[in-house]
Amino acid sequence: MSKDSKARQPKGKLLTFNPTGEYYFAKGLKAYHKRDLYKAKKYIQRAMQLEPGEPMIVCQLAIICSELGDYQEANTFLHTILEELDADMVECHYFLANNYAHLGFFKDAYHHANLYLELDEDGEFVDHTMDLLELLTMEAEEMDEELYDQDDLITKQEHARELLESGHFPKAVELLNSVIDEYPEYWSAYNNLALAYFYLGDNQKAADILEKVFQENPGNLHALCNKLVFAFYQHDLPEVKALKDMLKKIKPISIEHQFKLGATFALTGEYDEAFSLLQPSEKGF
Template sequence: MEKHIKQEMGKIIPFIQDGTYYFTKGLSFYRRRDLHKAKKYLQRAVHLEPKQAIFLCQLAIVLGELGEYQASNELLLNIVENIDEDMNECFYFIANNYAHLGLFREAMKYAELYMEREPDGEFVEHTEDLLEILTIEQEDEDEQWFDSDDILMKQEQARLLLEKGEFTEAIALLNEMVERYPEHWSAYNNLALAHFYKGEVKKAKALIHYILQHNPGNLHALCNQVVFSYYLHEEQQLVQLLQTLQKVHPMSFEHRYKLGVTFALVGRYDLAFKWLRQLYKAGFDGDAPFYYWFAYAAYHMGYRSLAETMWKKLVSIHPDKKGSEPWLYRERTIQHIQSLLSGNNTAQIFYGLYLMSKSLQKSEWPIEGQKWSHSLLRQFVDYLMGSDLNTLPRYISDGYAIVDLLAQKNDFQHEDLYVTWFFLYQKALTEQCPLTNHSAWAAAVEYVWRKEKGERATQQQMAEKYAVSPATLRKYGRIVKKIWQ
């Protein structure tokens, strides 16, 4: 009681704090991004002056940012229906809330209403961005008419074929789907992935181009473009695509998931962590890939405890993942690289350098103090370090590109294959063999390597895998066998 009164000249004067006082306090906390305290003070302001539209609107904004979208919209609709019908900015905030609730048709209706009433308003640019996103979301929502038992069954069959690496069969099934449903964009995206995994890069890129031409802004296609550029080392295009994706703010859980996983896959753990944590905090019921990538993103962003929690969830789904935690994998990888680099086998040192370039940040590279007498090794290190690339011979980048292609096509398995390549690489340079046809060399090396191991491998399979003709494979296969011996 004492803090609510003032004493002056022996009189007791009430110190009444009106709505404006609490509104100002709430606004101050809002600007400091302390949303919970802002909500508390704004609620007090509204309680004291329930007809003050500005107070109600600011409280609605805070509720929206706290994820209380329905409560926010109730306040906003109350303003335009009962208090101030000309407060048109409410329509923008209503649209934004509906979008976050996944009610895209409602969101679009109110966004368009705002544009109609306030063509030069304060939130026009934001509303245009929202409408663009809603168009993408709406197109995905419109695909729900594909959800018949037949198409869902075929989608599941195609997914399983892709997971098992049976790309030819997956392509046949997906081609059947897109022929029957020519605007079923998810089938097109999976078809593009199947061609890419099979090594048919041109076909994969053409499909993505077709999707984006007929369904502009398709988020899955944009994400697949990023993955393609990442694996193909198209650095300039990758940077441009990532800049585009950073500006995307999807509303649906599915799109946020796709965005987060894509960022994680290409090593942008900061952006991956942003989206995946947002999903987790929103109560998203994740699957195994979600927990896998969230754990990786959390670990790389320094949230070890959270990463461990996510990995436990992953192990509860896939017990076989126990022991392959990102922090354990990293420690083992560093130790393995150090053992490769400290050995006497030149081919293994080459592979250790390649593995180092793919697994560690440059600041972590264990090459300080290494004194290799082999000139080719020194040139390879200069290439990895990015030292004056214009002065390095072309065969250095060729050697890296070929092992990279082998690794990509085999999901970075088969270490012996990559060491074998570096053994052959040195001999090929001695024989002055041109190395510019990366796909042909990779296909021939893997084919001969598998045959030497006694595995069943056909020239047709390898030719399809690396997108070369059987005749080209035979030609380079003869070269590989010759230098192998």
């Protein structure tokens, strides 16, 4: 072998650097302590992608989201920890209490604050929780119970929607049934419950729930749209045609109904109808 060939041989072993979730978590914490919250969120999100089942990473991401003002996103992460990853991370209840307070959902804030004190009497955040409860009590004196009930209903409905979107259908069914028990004329919960059962493959149960809505709240647009979607996926062509013909005659006024009807038409292949309904939302509705 010539001297030139020896000179061209590598001097050492080439090492491949494969960052781990722990590596990105450490970088995220460093950025967080420097108050560079956007960079911290980016690193912690990467850490969560690499180690999705690690509750400490998810909790830190929730804390960063809260400090950025993204309270709903933070609460989604916190509920995921308590419901799927580690129910013993009771400090999540303290963080939830703060977030719900910031969102104006005082009844939910009160619930999670008391739950934290019950589960961790000597916890790190006990003093802060007591201060929060004092503030919530002052708010309660100025607000009636009806408004608290409305906050609670909105929160549960939002959480149920998140469960549906993330594919946690059995949990959505459980939550929506509890909403219906408490608010038996809240038709939005029935419609979402029908969707949850349909996604679970229980088509008959889904149809029965929609029929109940039609009987007690005739003409409910969301129920009609859901019925069309069910018929479309079950390839019931006569029913699809009949429902499309009926829905095309409806000219919804509210933005919510425009979006629901437009999204339903888009899903079932009626793109011109969908465009005519969804286009106004792009102009500032």
